[in-house]
Amino acid sequence: MKLKTSFINRGILLNDLKRFSWIGAGYLLALLAIVPLKIFMLYSRTQDLRTNDTTAYLRIFQFDYYSPIQILVLIVVPVLTGLLLFRYLQDSRAADMAHALPVRREALYNTHVVTGIIFLFVPLILTALVSWALVSGLGIEDVKGINILTWLANCLLFNLLFFICSVAVGMVTGMTTMQGVLSYILLFLPSGLSILLLHNLNQYVYGFAYDYYLSSKIEYLSPLTRLTDISRNPFQPGEMAVYLGISILLYFVGRSLYLRRHTETAGSAITFQVLRPVFKYSVTFCFMLLLGSYFNAVQDSRAWTYFGYLIGSLLAYFLIEILLNKSLHVFQGRQFRNYGIYALAMVVLLGLLHFDWTGYEKRLPGISEIKSIYMDSSFYPLTYQPASDPAAQAVDYMYTPVKAIYTDQENIARIHALHRQIIANGPDHKKPSLSQRRNTERICLAYELAGGKRMYRQYDIYIPDYTGSLKPIYESREYKEMHNQIFRVNPAEVDFIDIIGYESDKHLRLVDPVLIAQAIEHLKTDIYADTYEEIVNINSKPPWASINLQLTNIQTRSYSQEWKKTYTNFEQWLKDTGKYEQVRLLPGTDITCAFIDRVSVRDDKDLHGPYAKARRLDLTELEERPGILKITDPEQLEWCLRQYYRNDEQAAYEIFFVRNNGDVISGFLGEAGAPAFIQEHFAG
Numbered sequence: 001m002k003l004k005t006s007f008i009n010r011g012i013l014l015n016d017l018k019r020f021s022w023i024g025a026g027y028l029l030a031l032l033a034i035v036p037l038k039i040f041m042l043y044s045r046t047q048d049l050r051t052n053d054t055t056a057y058l059r060i061f062q063f064d065y066y067s068p069i070q071i072l073v074l075i076v077v078p079v080l081t082g083l084l085l086f087r088y089l090q091d092s093r094a095a096d097m098a099h100a101l102p103v104r105r106e107a108l109y110n111t112h113v114v115t116g117i118i119f120l121f122v123p124l125i126l127t128a129l130v131s132w133a134l135v136s137g138l139g140i141e142d143v144k145g146i147n148i149l150t151w152l153a154n155c156l157l158f159n160l161l162f163f164i165c166s167v168a169v170g171m172v173t174g175m176t177t178m179q180g181v182l183s184y185i186l187l188f189l190p191s192g193l194s195i196l197l198l199h200n201l202n203q204y205v206y207g208f209a210y211d212y213y214l215s216s217k218i219e220y221l222s223p224l225t226r227l228t229d230i231s232r233n234p235f236q237p238g239e240m241a242v243y244l245g246i247s248i249l250l251y252f253v254g255r256s257l258y259l260r261r262h263t264e265t266a267g268s269a270i271t272f273q274v275l276r277p278v279f280k281y282s283v284t285f286c287f288m289l290l291l292g293s294y295f296n297a298v299q300d301s302r303a304w305t306y307f308g309y310l311i312g313s314l315l316a317y318f319l320i321e322i323l324l325n326k327s328l329h330v331f332q333g334r335q336f337r338n339y340g341i342y343a344l345a346m347v348v349l350l351g352l353l354h355f356d357w358t359g360y361e362k363r364l365p366g367i368s369e370i371k372s373i374y375m376d377s378s379f380y381p382l383t384y385q386p387a388s389d390p391a392a393q394a395v396d397y398m399y400t401p402v403k404a405i406y407t408d409q410e411n412i413a414r415i416h417a418l419h420r421q422i423i424a425n426g427p428d429h430k431k432p433s434l435s436q437r438r439n440t441e442r443i444c445l446a447y448e449l450a451g452g453k454r455m456y457r458q459y460d461i462y463i464p465d466y467t468g469s470l471k472p473i474y475e476s477r478e479y480k481e482m483h484n485q486i487f488r489v490n491p492a493e494v495d496f497i498d499i500i501g502y503e504s505d506k507h508l509r510l511v512d513p514v515l516i517a518q519a520i521e522h523l524k525t526d527i528y529a530d531t532y533e534e535i536v537n538i539n540s541k542p543p544w545a546s547i548n549l550q551l552t553n554i555q556t557r558s559y560s561q562e563w564k565k566t567y568t569n570f571e572q573w574l575k576d577t578g579k580y581e582q583v584r585l586l587p588g589t590d591i592t593c594a595f596i597d598r599v600s601v602r603d604d605k606d607l608h609g610p611y612a613k614a615r616r617l618d619l620t621e622l623e624e625r626p627g628i629l630k631i632t633d634p635e636q637l638e639w640c641l642r643q644y645y646r647n648d649e650q651a652a653y654e655i656f657f658v659r660n661n662g663d664v665i666s667g668f669l670g671e672a673g674a675p676a677f678i679q680e681h682f683a684g
Contacts, residue, residue: 008111009103016115020084027077028123034070035060036130043138057135057142061151062231071227078159079183081119082166083176085112090176092266099263109258113167113251120159128152154230157243161223162187164247168254171261172275174268184224191222196289203296203305204353206361206427209456211444212379233385269323280320281342287316288346309350313343362423364416365449373415374446375473376404379458382446404482405448411478418469419445422459439463439538463536471532484527485559489549491517498548499563499583503665504590506545508582518573523547526567534566540646541565542667544584565642585659587637594640595622595656596629596669598682599648619664622656629681636677644669653678 038060059066063074088094098108128148135143166183173179195218202210219225223243257272265271270279291312296305317339321330356362374382381401406412422443441463447455463470473479481487497510497519510516543562551557563570563583574580585591623630631637637657644655644667651668658664669678 007107008114009107012101012103012108012111013115016085016112017118020081020115020119023077023081023084024119024123027073027119028126030073030077031123031127032130034067034073035127036134039131039134039138039140039143043140055142057140058147059231061143061147063154063227064231074155074158074227075162075224078116078120078162079166079180081116082163082170082183083179085116086167086170086179087176089170089261089263090174090179090266092263095263095266105259106255109255113164116163116167117160120163121156124152124155124159150234153240154235157235157240157247158223158227161243161247161250164250164254168250168257171254171257172271174266174271178269187224188222191218191225193286194218194221196286196293199293199296200289201353203302204350206356207423207457207459208360209379209444209446209458211442211458212383212446212456215379215383269326276324280317280324283320284313284316284342288313291315309346313346314339317342361427363455364420364423365447365455367413367416369449370412370416370447371450372405372407372448373412374403374405374444374448375415376444377442379444379446379456382444402482402485402488404479406478408476408478411473411476414469414473414476415445418443418466418473419457421466421469422461425465463538467532474532474535475530477528480527480530484561486520486523486527486549486561489520489551489559491520493551494520495550495552498550499545500548501545501583501585502542504585504659506583506585506590508579515577519547519570520549522570522573523561523563523567525569526564529569530564530566534564538647539649539668539670541644542646544571585641585657587634587641590660591637591641591657592660593630593632593658594637595625595658596631596640596653596678596681597622597625597627597656599651599654599668619658619662627682629678631677633677636675639675640669643673653682 039057042056042060063071088098099105101108128151132145132148135148162183165187166179169183169186170179173182195214198210198213198218202208219229220239226239261271270276288309289312291308292305293308295301295308298304318330318335321335322328376382381403384401406415439462440460443459443461445455445457445459449455491513494516495511497516499508499510501507510519541564543564545563547561547563549559549561551559571580574583581589622628631640640655641657644657645651646667648654648668650670652671652674653669654666655669656664656666
């Protein structure tokens with residue numbers, strides 16, 4: 001009994017329960033409306049609606065975009081509870097009255113904490129019991145007891161952490177509004193600060209693997225962002241232990257600060273003098289990074305980034321000074337001197353980042369050390385992990401992305417040489433203009449070295465400058481097998497293949513297993529024969545058709561493959577089977593004629609303005625335009641259909657194909673390789 005009375009005070013507990021019982025009651029009503037009521041609402045639908053989506057009930061017990069209100073309630077109520085129970089500390093008279101009672105401060109703190117836990121835990125437990133009774137009574141088999149228990153455990157843990165965090169923050173500030181704001185900042189700080197640091201490092205360290213570190217579960221560092229990912233990746237025992245340990249640590253930190261806090265600091269932004277410079281310079285540093293990142297993202301300029309650093313640090317520094325001193329009289333020599341010292345320290349730090357004093361940018365492992373290399377335009381396939389929860393798997397991606405990990409020694413040597421060339425060119429290598437940005441590609445590298453070591457790098461390169469290095473890699477069988485899903489398709493698992501003509505209403509479906517297997521085999525042959533230029537397709541040459549493979553194994557999946565105009569094996573197979581004319585646009589039958597005009601005869605306003613769209617549909621204007629070339633010969637139309645492309649960069653001619661239904665298909669042709677009938681017409 002002595003232990004109980006020394007830990008909490010019964011009178012204070014009863015008073016808290018009486019004064020703030022509305023918190024628990026409101027929380028309970030909100031939870032009942034979010035969970036049990038939603039279950040009953042789903043059950044009340046027609047039988048067809050209930051059976052079509054078997055994961056609908058499970059999603060009620062998950063924290064994702066299907067339940068934003070549930071996430072909002074779980075985030076807001078615990079913090080609000082901490083604010084209300086310790087609000088008396090933010091008023092000096094109320095704090096004096098509370099501490100004048102014959103109750104030890106430690107008992108006061110513990111009692112309020114226990115009250116908050118009761119207000120948060122009891123509604124959650126009651127909601128779980130009501131949900132379990134409702135699920136059992138209605139005979140809903142999709143929801144198991146373990147699903148409800150998991151939901152309850154997650155809610156209890158997050159409620160405890162958010163509440164204790166709010167309480168601990170309330171000890172270092174004397175303002176209720178600041179307590180709420182700082183609570184959420186502290187909860188989000190691990191992820192937010194990490195993102196800011198990574199983004200700013202990416203600006204100064206050449207080759208820094210920003211995307212890899214950003215996607216490496218950085219959201220796990222913050223409970224606010226981790227909460228929204230539980231549906232895909234449930235809590236592991238180690239994570240739960242860490243969160244529980246942090247809650248216990250924050251409890252003791254809050255209690256220690258409560259015992260040392262002076263009541264006269266109520267109303268102060270920061271109640272402990274020693275924490276004021278820490279708070280001031282931390283906020284200044286974070287806001288400096290934030291504005292610097294913003295201007296860099298918007299302007300993509302180093303000068304604008306520095307401007308963001310200056311404005312962000314100045315604003316934050318003096319606004320915090322105004323907040324801490326509750327006065328506008330902070331623009332004094334001493335404050336400018338202190339800010340100057342901070343600014344000088346930041347200049348030195350940025351100067352160090354400009355020099356590769358660690359050798360990071362020039363580091364390149366020896367070929368003998370390399371076991372494999374991952375190379376792709378993103379680190380996402382490398383870091384991707386399928387959802388471990390069955391309900392989340394239903395809304396996951398249709399197929400797992402393939403990790404482009406090269407093990408062939410020739411490709412390893414080629415990628416190593418490409419990396420060496422990128423390092424040699426360095427960060428100051430010529431940057432493409434805005435019109436050339438489409439030819440820029442991101443190269444993400446992950447080396448697996450002997451001894452289990454790994455090295456990650458990321459670069460944005462201008463493709464034309466590295467064509468010689470990329471060409472043998474892209475044309476290798478290893479590259480093509482990894483980047484074309486069709487090589488991982490078992491023809492026996494394909495239900496049917498749909499071939500849908502491009503810019504037409506032609507459609508062919510293959511259901512015969514023999515034809516399906518033959519089609520896949522001919523497509524593989526053509527893909528193996530693809531050249532680098534055809535793979536990159538810089539000019540955006542449209543395909544003949546889109547090939548959609550529908551597969552059924554554990555779950556229905558689909559895969560799309562283009563029928564490129566260079567796929568001669570597949571084209572010949574369609575001709576041999578008599579299906580060629582069913583899927584592609586044919587000159588003379590589908591295309592009645594075409595009009596060709598020089599791009600240079602019109603200015604940019606005509607090319608890209610509203611007039612361009614209208615005139616392309618005006619067949620009369622096209623036919624009557626002086627100097628325009630009209631072709632109806634099937635052979636000439638066939639050449640144009642095979643050679644036209646979508647990208648208007650460096651285009652010499654614009655072409656308009658007229659379909660038999662009156663629709664117009666537009667594109668471009670280049671000067672090089674243009675046949676005689678075009679060159680002779682425009683020679684004058």
